[in-house]
């Protein structure tokens with residue numbers, strides 16, 4: 115009977131059906147080469163094999179099978195399906211993020227395609243000849259060599275002991291053992307004592323006896339409690355622990371247990387560039403078992419890792435960014451999501467617009483494993499899931515060792531200005547503390563929520579500001595090079611010499627950013643070494659590492675930075691943290707602004723006094739009575755979360771509602787307005803008051819296209835599957851309407 119396969123292609127399209135040629139054995143999850151359209155060849159994933167002939171006339175056949183093992187397990191396919199349905203995208207769009215680029219070649223001809231198919235690099239390996247696996251034969255060979263050829267003898271022993279009958283890399287013994295290696299090995303091979311062969315690189319597996327850190331009584335209680343809750347059937351648990359309390363130590367214990375029984379572990383971290391320290395720490399305990407996976411690796415490395423894992427027998431430990439969720443870990447038993455509240459777990463563009471933390475919970479359920487969400491400041495959603503008992507929960511309320519939480523001072527900028535105690539962007543209190551810290555030989559971190567020297571330039575005469583020609587935003591002023599830059603589209607221009615509007619005066623910088631802070635502080639403390647960490651100073655991973663290394667080695671005294679300095683760093687010398695302007699964190703029209711501000715300020719504060727006593731934090735604000743500022747100063751996470759929950763209940767936001775945002779784009783504002791008005795009307799017929807908008811986003815024109823949005827708020831208890839179905843049907847009707855076909859609609863489920 116002829117057989118067919120539904121195949122997922124890396125496109126925003128449903129699966130397509132192809133014929134399976136006679137004699138080809140395809141299984142689900144396998145990668146295959148197919149021809150699609152007249153000239154295009156793609157890698158596709160076999161989704162389903164069946165015998166129902168689709169009713170279109172010409173059915174193309176699968177060209178051939180790629181790779182010797184299936185690339186996707188059943189659980190992975192289930193995850194892709196869940197994502198496609200939940201985030202309203204196609205499995206093909208999931209495929210685009212899930213598989214490394216080299217693994218899914220495409221081409222215009224079959225020959226081109228074949229050339230591009232990925233072959234992992236091989237390396238020369240040696241092993242004992244099979245005859246020598248017999249002990250008597252081995253001893254005879256040794257005796258013969260011992261006196262006459264001591265180098266060959268030594269090499270043979272080394273191969274036997276290091277390899278334990280298995281293969282080892284020639285490069286490695288060459289380095290460890292002999293200088294004359296290749297000649298010696300050639301002779302041994304000629305004598306038939308060893309075999310040489312080319313193999314893919316393999317990872318050396320250490321034993322499973324890891325040296326785990328001794329836990330404090332509080333940590334021990336948290337670990338036991340988590341174990342107990344997992345054993346009692348909780349699939350997901352929250353580990354809430356203040357910065358420096360030892361959450362990582364608890365992860366390490368749980369990870370060690372899973373690895374010892376041969377299971378796989380995934381540790382997700384928000385931004386891998388910022389977590390090199392964490393990887394090192396894991397390597398000190400788990401050695402070569404640790405596999406890092408993130409976008410900074412070369413395509414080849416990522417592809418090799420994927421293929422290696424797809425053939426692994428278990429006991430793998432991957433530390434990675436959000437896309438490592440898609441790796442083929444077939445024995446996945448534990449996913450740890452560190453800093454689970456971090457917004458960078460959400461991919462906002464392109465589709466799939468998924469949150470890796472939420473997908474991790476789903477994936478662990480699919481594999482029968484557990485998810486541990488760790489944070490000092492959990493997201494409101496996760497906290498309420500733990501409070502309601504849906505998730506398990508454990509807490510760490512003390513810092514490890516002698517380290518105490520920092521003392522936080524709230525410094526009123528308006529009052530300081532009135533008293534003449536403000537210099538540039540610094541209150542006297544903060545300057546005094548910096549002075550004191552530097553005298554003691556301590557280090558300082560200064561946090562400023564904006565990069566660039568100054569957000570914009572303005573004419574003092576007529577009020578003209580420089581705006582982007584493609585986007586409805588002001589251009590940001592960068593002092594280095596006196597350039598104006600659009601942060602949305604990258605447009606760059608020179609600062610005009612005269613105001614282009616009134617031609618009367620020069621334009622002047624307004625507002626301030628990290629560059630300005632760096633300049634001011636260098637002037638006030640000329641003897642201090644000052645460095646800056648933001649997206650402009652970090653032009654490469656190397657530049658980033660250099661800035662970090664200088665600060666860690668105390669070659670730098672003061673580090674000025676954006677969000678980039680808030681995450682994951684563990685610098686012993688930092689005893690003072692300054693937050694220059696808390697207000698621009700709070701004055702954000704987003705419903706998560708207060709939560710985010712609390713998380714960010716707490717996170718930055720946590721950088722102070724990681725080791726010794728006496729870490730200090732100064733928060734500058736024009737609104738010292740603001741409840742969020744007070745909650746940060748008091749370390750009152752629970753006060754913050756209860757207040758936010760009350761507000762969200764009142765205004766119907768997550769976790770009480772599920773949000774889906776629709777963003778429409780078109781070059782012509784009239785077409786866009788007509789389209790969105792029509793769509794809003796249709797959706798209101800279905801969803802009633804749950805539809806908000808049309809509304810104009812804060813930036814309503816990007817890259818020459820106008821933007822308008824709608825927001826759908828569905829009760830958390832309601833069937834989200836039914837809501838998705840209705841929404842999809844309406845979107846389909848909309849996109850098929852000739853008047854609106856050219857309007858781009860971007861659907862974002864659970865927008866951040």
Ligand code: ADP
Nearest residue numbers: 327328329330356357358359360361362363514
């Ligand atoms: P968190 O992840 O909660 O911020 P960490 O696990 O990084 O906390 O711990 C903070 C510091 O304290 C680290 O330097 C860590 O090595 C140390 N530490 C925490 N717990 C222990 C322990 N039980 N034994 C030894 N050192 C510990």
Ligand code: ZN
Nearest residue numbers: 582585600603
């Ligand atoms: Zn622009």
Ligand code: ZN
Nearest residue numbers: 573576613616
């Ligand atoms: Zn002017």
